[in-house]
Amino acid sequence: GQQLNQSPQSMFIQEGEDVSMNCTSSSIFNTWLWYKQDPGEGPVLLIALYKAGELTSNGRLTAQFGITRKDSFLNISASIPSDVGIYFCAGQLGGSTLGRLYFGRGTQLTVWP
Amino acid sequence: NAGVTQTPKFRILKIGQSMTLQCTQDMNHNYMYWYRQDPGMGLKLIYYSVGAGITDKGEVPNGYNVSRSTTEDFPLRLELAAPSQTSVYFCASSPLGGYTFGSGTRLTVV
Numbered sequence: 752g753q754q755l756n757q758s759p760q761s762m763f764i765q766e767g768e769d770v771s772m773n774c775t776s777s778s779i780f781n782t783w784l785w786y787k788q789d790p791g792e793g794p795v796l797l798i799a800l801y802k803a804g805e806l807t808s809n810g811r812l813t814a815q816f817g818i819t820r821k822d823s824f825l826n827i828s829a830s831i832p833s834d835v836g837i838y839f840c841a842g843q844l845g846g847s848t849l850g851r852l853y854f855g856r857g858t859q860l861t862v863w864p
Numbered sequence: 865n866a867g868v869t870q871t872p873k874f875r876i877l878k879i880g881q882s883m884t885l886q887c888t889q890d891m892n893h894n895y896m897y898w899y900r901q902d903p904g905m906g907l908k909l910i911y912y913s914v915g916a917g918i919t920d921k922g923e924v925p926n927g928y929n930v931s932r933s934t935t936e937d938f939p940l941r942l943e944l945a946a947p948s949q950t951s952v953y954f955c956a957s958s959p960l961g962g963y964t965f966g967s968g969t970r971l972t973v974v
Binding site for chain 2: 755757760784791792793794795796799839851852854855856857
């Protein structure tokens with residue numbers, strides 16, 4: 752299957768700091784998505800990106816679809832304790848793969864007050 | 865609007881037992897998926913369906929079976945449970961695009 756390399760694996764930051772994480776692939780994706788998972792829950796969609804170069808914001812979150820279509824970045828500004836969770840990148844190849852998503856291994860974010 | 869509903873939330877099985885994980889969505893989505901999540905490994909696709917009566921294997925289908933008799937329901941069947949199937953299982957649905965996930969079933973095989 753497709754391999755998405757997500758980094759960092761974990762982050763420990765202080766409240767108020769900015770956070771950056773990224774995802775790379777050897778394949779070209781048509782869509783990049785970022786999800787957040789809280790403990791005991793399923794992943795929830797944060798941001799979806801559909802065009803190379805696209806920059807999209809959702810509150811304090813900003814994500815970009817890389818120009819090469821092989822990478823994506825997520826930034827969180829002024830982190831707060833409720834940002835704690837696992838963040839996953841996911842990509843869709845399009846074409847005959849019929850909407851299948853391929854996931855990175857996740858970034859575990861811990862925010863200290 | 866319930867979204868994607870999974871039952872049960874927790875289950876302990878003995879090796880060799882069988883069970884069905886239920887998944888129902890009320891959004892009239894054509895696409896449905898089953899993933900398993902192991903610690904530090906992200907989500908791996910088990911099976912997916914593009915509509916009622918149509919299913920196909922994902923990356924890790926061995927030991928599982930699915931059926932899709934209606935648009936709403938997509939149950940996952942484990943016939944002979946093995947310790948390697950200890951995991952958290954997520955069902956998701958999509959109109960074709962970003963998924964909506966259920967809250968998961970945590971399965972332990974002992």
